Amino acid sequence: MLTAYTLDRRDRIIAVSPEWDQFALDNDGRAACQDQVVGRRLMDAITGDPVRMFMTAILLRVRASGQVEAVPYRCDSPTTKRRYVMLLEPLAEGTLLVSHHLENEELTELVIRVRTADFGQRAHQRCSICCRVKEAGLWVDPFAIGVNLDLWVIHTICEDCKQAPPQRYRGHQRRAIPDTLVASVS
Numbered sequence: 001m002l003t004a005y006t007l008d009r010r011d012r013i014i015a016v017s018p019e020w021d022q023f024a025l026d027n028d029g030r031a032a033c034q035d036q037v038v039g040r041r042l043m044d045a046i047t048g049d050p051v052r053m054f055m056t057a058i059l060l061r062v063r064a065s066g067q068v069e070a071v072p073y074r075c076d077s078p079t080t081k082r083r084y085v086m087l088l089e090p091l092a093e094g095t096l097l098v099s100h101h102l103e104n105e106e107l108t109e110l111v112i113r114v115r116t117a118d119f120g121q122r123a124h125q126r127c128s129i130c131c132r133v134k135e136a137g138l139w140v141d142p143f144a145i146g147v148n149l150d151l152w153v154i155h156t157i158c159e160d161c162k163q164a165p166p167q168r169y170r171g172h173q174r175r176a177i178p179d180t181l182v183a184s185v186s
C-alpha cells in the first residue's frame with residue numbers, strides 16, 4: 001500500500017494517494033481519512049514538538065536544496081519491525097511530494113504495545129524515527145529487550161537520528177506515484 005501526500009509551500013496537505021483512506025482506517029481511524037485531511041496542516045498531524053521541529057527542518061532543507069531526500073525510519077506494529085523510507089521530492093513553487101515506502105518487515109514473537117502518554121504521566125521517551133525507547137539513559141530497540149512490553153511514551157527524536165546526515169535519494173525502492181498527486185500542483 002502506498003501512502004503519499006502533496007504539501008503546498010505552507011505545509012498544508014493538498015492531495016493524498018488513493019490508498020490513503022484504507023491506510024487511515026487501518027491505522028488512525030476515520031479522522032485521518034481523505035476528506036478530513038486535505039486542507040489541514042501537516043504539523044497538526046504530528047505528535048511531539050521535537051518531532052515537528054525535526055520534520056520542519058527536513059522540509060526546509062529539501063525546498064532549499066531542490067534535491068530529493070530519503071529518510072529511513074521504523075514504523076513498527078506491536079508484533080512486527082517495519083522499515084520504511086520516506087522520500088521528499090520538491091515540486092513546483094515550494095510544493096513537495098512526500099511518499100512512504102515499505103522496505104522490509106520482520107515478524108517477531110513479541111508483542112510491544114505503544115501508547116501515547118497523557119501530560120504528566122510517567123512515560124518513556126520514544127524516537128519517532130528509529131522507534132527506540134530511552135531506558136536507563138540508553139536508547140534501546142524494544143524488540144531487543146526480549147519480553148512483551150506495554151509502553152506509555154512521549155514522542156521525540158533520539159540524538160543519533162537528530163545527527164544523522166541527510167541522505168540523497170539513491171534508488172531506494174520506490175513505488176509508482178499516481179499522476180493525480182503531482183497534477184494537484186498547478
Ligand SMILES: [Zn+2]
Nearest residue numbers: 127130158161
Ligand atoms: Zn532515533
